[in-house]
Amino acid sequence: MTDAEALRRPGGRSARVRDAVHRAVLETVIELGVAKVGIPEVSRRAGVRDSSIYRRWGTRENLLVDALLAASEHSLRVPDTGSLHGDLSAFAGALIDYLNTPLGDGLARTLAAIPDSEDTRSARDEFWASRLQTLLPMLTRAIERGELPPDVDGRTLIELVIAPIHFRHLLTRERPDHALASRLAATAIRAVQTDPEIAARN
Structure with missing residues (x-):
């Protein structure tokens, strides 16, 4: 959007x-x-x-x-490319693009700098819980395809993808690109594998 x-x-x-x-x-x-x-x-x-x-x-x-x-709730849609790597890459790429807009950049800088209070903490927690819930179908599809173990920690997987993007945007002031999105997706998938046979297919 x-x-x-x-x-x-x-x-x-x-x-x-x-x-x-x-x-x-x-x-x-x-x-x-x-x-x-x-x-x-x-x-x-x-x-x-x-x-x-x-x-x-x-x-x-x-x-x-x-x-x-x-x-931002309406700005990052959940992709369905047919593979977990494709979905995570597309989502990470969309996040990179969003952070390069005035709204995305404003949100990231506001959340990073704002003093903590009960109201802002509640809004932030509700937002991230909602985002994770929205992304769960992407992970469920991956489990059904055999790309992820059933006991995967979905939050950790998503954080492994998006944290480096926020780090580069806010701290090192680098400009992530879609090639990075693909690399982060592959790294995150490997990091959460617990089944050697599944890991060998990714």
């Missing part, structure tokens, strides 16, 4: 204020960068009073996390 598509995502009637504020946050991130997001600017764009934003989100940081996590 592109940044523009994320902005057009519709919401229910009960979520109109949240959606308007989220759109304002995303517009500001895309146009000005995450550092320029402030509640007065979001209030102006959304047509929502400052007091309503503070009452619902409390702080600028909570608002940023909520808006950016919500947008």
Whole structure:
């Protein structure tokens, strides 16, 4: 999903204020960068009073996390290429592309720098739990094809793929490419193998 598509995502009637504020946050991130997001600017764009934003989100940081996590949930789709290596490579490649957008980069930098609080911790934990749940069918298909052992640690497998991408993006400031995505997928698959016969096929 592109940044523009994320902005057009519709919401229910009960979520109109949240959606308007989220759109304002995303517009500001895309146009000005995450550092320029402030509640007065979001209030102006959304047509929502400052007091309503503070009452619902409390702080600028909570608002940023909520808006950016919500947008990212719809930005990384689960591939189905017919093989685990293909699926993981495609997912890693999509993550690399997303981190190179204003929204993806803003989310990564916000989560890395934001002070921990009960609200942000809860939002972050809920997001990652949801992402893992979304990716489980990809792993289930791999188990059914005999590419993974039934007792595979799915979270560890996903972390082995995505952690180096975030490391390069945030810390070493390198620009990962899709060749790296393929290498990470192959390395992660080998790392979680427990059956020598399965490992020999990957």
